[in-house]
Amino acid sequence: MFHFIKKDILMQKRALKLSVLLIIFFTITLSNIGPAGLTVGILAITYQLILGASALEDKNNSDIILISLPIKRTTIVLAKYVSIYIYAAYAALGFYLIYLISNLVNLPIDVPFHSTVLIGAFFAVTMFCSLSLPLIFKYGYLKSKMANLVIFFVFVFGGTAVVGYLNEHDKMKLSQSIIGFFNNTSDIAALLILFVLLGVILVLSFFISLTFYRGREF
Numbered sequence: 001m002f003h004f005i006k007k008d009i010l011m012q013k014r015a016l017k018l019s020v021l022l023i024i025f026f027t028i029t030l031s032n033i034g035p036a037g038l039t040v041g042i043l044a045i046t047y048q049l050i051l052g053a054s055a056l057e058d059k060n061n062s063d064i065i066l067i068s069l070p071i072k073r074t075t076i077v078l079a080k081y082v083s084i085y086i087y088a089a090y091a092a093l094g095f096y097l098i099y100l101i102s103n104l105v106n107l108p109i110d111v112p113f114h115s116t117v118l119i120g121a122f123f124a125v126t127m128f129c130s131l132s133l134p135l136i137f138k139y140g141y142l143k144s145k146m147a148n149l150v151i152f153f154v155f156v157f158g159g160t161a162v163v164g165y166l167n168e169h170d171k172m173k174l175s176q177s178i179i180g181f182f183n184n185t186s187d188i189a190a191l192l193i194l195f196v197l198l199g200v201i202l203v204l205s206f207f208i209s210l211t212f213y214r215g216r217e218f
Contacts (some may be wrong), residue, residue: 004079005086008053015052019045023094027111035112038095039120040156045091046125047152050084051132054141063140077210080133081202088125092118119194126198128155130205138212 009016022045030037057063066076099113130153135144 001075001079001082004076005083008056008079009086011056012052015049019091020094022048023091023098027095027098028109031111033118035114035120038111038113038117039124041095042088042091042117042121043124043128043152043155045094046084046087047128047148049090049144050080050129051136051148053083054078054136055217056155058141063070065087074210077206077213078138080137080212081129081206081209084125084129084133088121092121101111119191123194123198124155124211126202128152134205134209134212137209138216176202 023041026037026041026044035064067073083159094116095111096170099111101107102109102111128151132144135147138144
C-alpha cells in the first residue's frame with residue numbers, strides 16, 4: 001500500500017514545489033480571517049495533491065496497468081484514502097513552520113495556528129475527500145473534475161460562512177457551545193464523538209469507492 005502512496009508523491013515533485021508557494025500565499029492572504037483561513041489552506045493543498053495524483057493516473061492510464069497486476073483493488077483504494085492524511089499533514093506542517101518562523105523573527109503577519117486549525121482541517125479534509133473520492137473511483141478524474149471543483153468551493157465558501165455566522169452570533173447558546181467545542185481540546189468526550197462520526201463517514205465512503213472501482217470498466 002505504501003508503495004502506491006510513494007508512487008503518487010514521486011509523480012508530483014513539481015506539484016510539491018508549487019504547494020510550498022501556495023502555503024506561503026495562503027498564509028499571507030487567508031491568515032487575516034483567523035483559523036478558518038488556515039483550515040481552508042490545508043484543504044486546498046490536500047485538494048491540489050490528491051486530485052493532482054488522480055489526474056496524472058488518468059493521463060498515464062495507470063489504472064489499466066494496476067488492475068492487470070496481481071494487486072487487490074482494496075489495496076489501491078485504501079492507499080488513496082491513507083494518502084489524504086499524509087497530504088493534509090504535509091500542509092499542516094508547512095503552515096506550522098511558517099507560524100514558528102513568524103514568531104521567531106517577528107514577521108509582520110499573524111499566523112493563527114493552534115488546535116482549532118488542526119481539528120477544522122481534519123473535519124474539512126475528511127468530509128471533502130469522503131465525497132470526492134467515490135466520484136473519482138466511479139468516473140475517473142476528468143469526468144468528475146467539475147463536480148469535485150464545485151464540492152471544493154462549497155466547502156470553502158460554505159465553511160467560512162458558517163464560521164463567520166457563529167462569530168457574529170457568539171451570544172447565542174448554540175454558537176457558544178460549538179465555538180467552545182473547537183477551542184476546548186480537553187473535552188475528550190466531544191472530540192471522540194466527532195472522530196467516531198467522521199470515522200463512520202470515511203469508512204462508508206471507502207466501501208462505496210471500492211464498490212465503484214470493482215465495477216468500473218477501463
